Amino acid sequence: MVDSSLGPVGQEIAARLEAALTPERLAVINDSAQHRGHMGDDGSGESHFTVEIVAAAFAGQSRVARQRLVNSALGDMMREKVHALAIKARAPGE
Amino acid sequence: MTDTAHDRISEIVSNNDVVLFMKGTPLFPQCGFSSRAVAILERLGAPFESVDVLQDQEVRQGIKSFSDWPTIPQLYVKGEFLGGSDIMMEMYEAGELQQLLTDQGVIAA
Numbered sequence: 001m002v003d004s005s006l007g008p009v010g011q012e013i014a015a016r017l018e019a020a021l022t023p024e025r026l027a028v029i030n031d032s033a034q035h036r037g038h039m040g041d042d043g044s045g046e047s048h049f050t051v052e053i054v055a056a057a058f059a060g061q062s063r064v065a066r067q068r069l070v071n072s073a074l075g076d077m078m079r080e081k082v083h084a085l086a087i088k089a090r091a092p093g094e
Numbered sequence: 095m096t097d098t099a100h101d102r103i104s105e106i107v108s109n110n111d112v113v114l115f116m117k118g119t120p121l122f123p124q125c126g127f128s129s130r131a132v133a134i135l136e137r138l139g140a141p142f143e144s145v146d147v148l149q150d151q152e153v154r155q156g157i158k159s160f161s162d163w164p165t166i167p168q169l170y171v172k173g174e175f176l177g178g179s180d181i182m183m184e185m186y187e188a189g190e191l192q193q194l195l196t197d198q199g200v201i202a203a
Contacts, residue, residue: 035126063177063181063184063185064163064175064176064177064181067163067177067178067180067181068162068163071163071164071165078164078165079164084125084126084127084165085165086127086179086180087180088180
C-alpha cells in the first residue's frame with residue numbers, strides 16, 4: 001500500500017502509520033511543491049504532507065486524540081523531518 | 095521545557111479567553127496554517143490574543159510539550175487546548191467551533 005511515487009520521507013510516514021494503526025485506508029500526499037521557498041522548505045522536496053487515514057483505532061476518539069495517535073506513530077519524524085502535516089483522521093463508516 | 099516557559103504559557107492561556115499560538119502575527123502570518131487559523135477566528139468574529147512563537151524560542155519549544163502537540167498553530171479556549179489548524183477547520187466547517195465559542199460566551203449567539 002506504500003505509494004512508490006513518494007520519496008523516502010513520505011514512504012516512511014506511510015510505513016509507520018501502517019505499522020502503528022493498521023489503517024483501512026491511507027493516503028500520504030506530498031504537498032511540498034506548493035510550499036517551495038516557504039519557511040520550512042528545507043530543499044528536500046519532502047517537507048509538507050497531507051495524511052488521509054481511516055482506522056478503527058479512531059472510533060470513539062476525539063479529534064485531538066486522533067491526531068495525537070498519528071503524531072505519536074510518526075514520533076521523531078515530526079520534530080526532525082516533517083515541517084508540516086495536515087491530518088484527516090476518520091474511523092470506518094464516518 | 096523550563097519551569098519559566100511552562101509558567102508563562104500557563105499564565106497566557108488562563109488569562110485570555112481565546113489564545114492562538116502562531117507563526118507571525120494576525121496581520122502578517124508567516125505560515126499557511128497559522129494564516130488559516132487566523133482567518134477562521136476572524137470569520138467567526140472571535141476576539142483573540144495571539145502569541146508569535148517566532149519571536150520567543152522558549153515559548154516556541156515549550157508550547158509543544160505543554161500541549162503535547164508537535165505543531166503550530168495551537169488554539170486554546172478558556173484554558174482548554176482545542177487543537178491545531180486541521181481541527182479548527184473541521185470544527186468550523188461543521189459549525190462546532192461557532193457553537194463552542196458561543197457556549198463559552200466568546201462570541202454573541
